[in-house]
Amino acid sequence: MSDVYLSSGPDAGAVLARLREDAPLVQCITNSVVVNFTANALLAAGASPVMADVPGEARECARVASALLVNLGTPRAEQREAMREAVAAAGAAGTPWVLDPVGVGALSLRTDFARELLADGPAVIRGNASEILALAGAGGRGRGVDAADDVEQTAGIARELARSTGAVVAVSGPVDLIADGGRVVRVHGGDPLLTRVTGAGCALGAIVGAAVAAAGGDAFAGAVAAHVLYAEAAERAAAVAPAPGGFAVALLDALATVEPAALAAREPLLAGAGAGA
Numbered sequence: 001m002s003d004v005y006l007s008s009g010p011d012a013g014a015v016l017a018r019l020r021e022d023a024p025l026v027q028c029i030t031n032s033v034v035v036n037f038t039a040n041a042l043l044a045a046g047a048s049p050v051m052a053d054v055p056g057e058a059r060e061c062a063r064v065a066s067a068l069l070v071n072l073g074t075p076r077a078e079q080r081e082a083m084r085e086a087v088a089a090a091g092a093a094g095t096p097w098v099l100d101p102v103g104v105g106a107l108s109l110r111t112d113f114a115r116e117l118l119a120d121g122p123a124v125i126r127g128n129a130s131e132i133l134a135l136a137g138a139g140g141r142g143r144g145v146d147a148a149d150d151v152e153q154t155a156g157i158a159r160e161l162a163r164s165t166g167a168v169v170a171v172s173g174p175v176d177l178i179a180d181g182g183r184v185v186r187v188h189g190g191d192p193l194l195t196r197v198t199g200a201g202c203a204l205g206a207i208v209g210a211a212v213a214a215a216g217g218d219a220f221a222g223a224v225a226a227h228v229l230y231a232e233a234a235e236r237a238a239a240v241a242p243a244p245g246g247f248a249v250a251l252l253d254a255l256a257t258v259e260p261a262a263l264a265a266r267e268p269l270l271a272g273a274g275a276g277a
Contacts (some may be wrong), residue, residue, distance in 0.1 A: 013264035015225035019214035024066030026209045029053040029083050031073025031102065032238055034199030037248070041203035044255035045229065047210035054265035058082035062089035067209035068097035071202055072110045080113060081254025087120040094218060096123035096212045099167075100205035117164055123219040125161065126170040126205045129154045136161045151177050155184055168219040170208065172201055176227045180220045187199075187224065189266070190232030193237035193247045193259065200251070204230050207255075227264050229255070 025048045030038055035051055042049040052061035055078060062068050068090045070083050090097045099122040101114040116133055118125075125135065128241045129151045138157045151173035158169040164180040171177040176187040204226065211229070212222030236258070237250035 012225040012228040013260035015215045017260040024095045027061045027065040027066045028069045030071035034202040038200035038203045044252040048242035055081045059085040059089045062086040063093045067207045069206045071100040073102040098124045098209045101127045101131045104131045122167045137190035168223045170223045170265040187227040191234040197248045
């Protein structure tokens with residue numbers, strides 16, 4: 001099948017412009033390794049982070065947040081309880097939430113817990129190829145948080161996972177793949193240095209939440225916009241900082257300075273295909 005191009009819904013540039021105008025409040029229940037970087041990435045992009053991740057408080061926050069990120073990187077018992085509270089409250093309030101199944105497939109506790117959370121209806125599931133395959137029960141050869149599977153292997157599985165859960169499924173890799181059950185879009189670009197910075201993928205999950213809120217709850221448009229923004233920012237960062245330490249700082253700077261028009265100019269790189277892809 002030849003490539004076609006995304007032509008409906010808010011474009012990535014419009015979503016970024018609205019994100020910066022609205023500054024959506026994104027509640028992050030995320031892992032202890034990446035809290036600071038995730039908060040800074042949200043601030044740089046134009047959103048407002050809140051890291052409310054304890055029982056009781058997590059429920060309250062989810063009721064008023066614009067979006068919620070649930071990241072399973074360090075799923076200690078208290079945090080798992082906060083996640084249960086938050087996703088239930090988000091569902092009751094109509095707050096879109098993103099599930100980032102970090103390390104699923106490699107470790108059984110988080111794998112079982114991620115599948116439990118699927119019943120609460122995430123708007124977006126975002127992970128690497130191995131995590132998505134494992135979450136769908138299709139194998140997956142992850143080693144800790146690292147993927148050992150190819151993104152293209154997940155195309156059919158991602159689409160089926162989207163259909164069965166009602167979520168948009170976003171698979172990160174050299175070419176990102178985003179599926180909603182009917183559409184599959186590939187976002188080209190970015191830079192390999194993203195894999196050399198702790199928290200780069202986790203921060204993307206938070207930005208997906210912010211973009212979904214900015215897109216008025218359109219999970220597909222928000223997920224695509226977030227990945228396009230990240231690809232553009234990573235390329236700009238790598239151009240000025242070709243090693244991991246400088247790249248991490250430059251990525252934050254790029255997230256803050258990418259213009260909406262630059263994302264609109266990337267639209268032809270969104271090589272998408274219909275359900276038969």
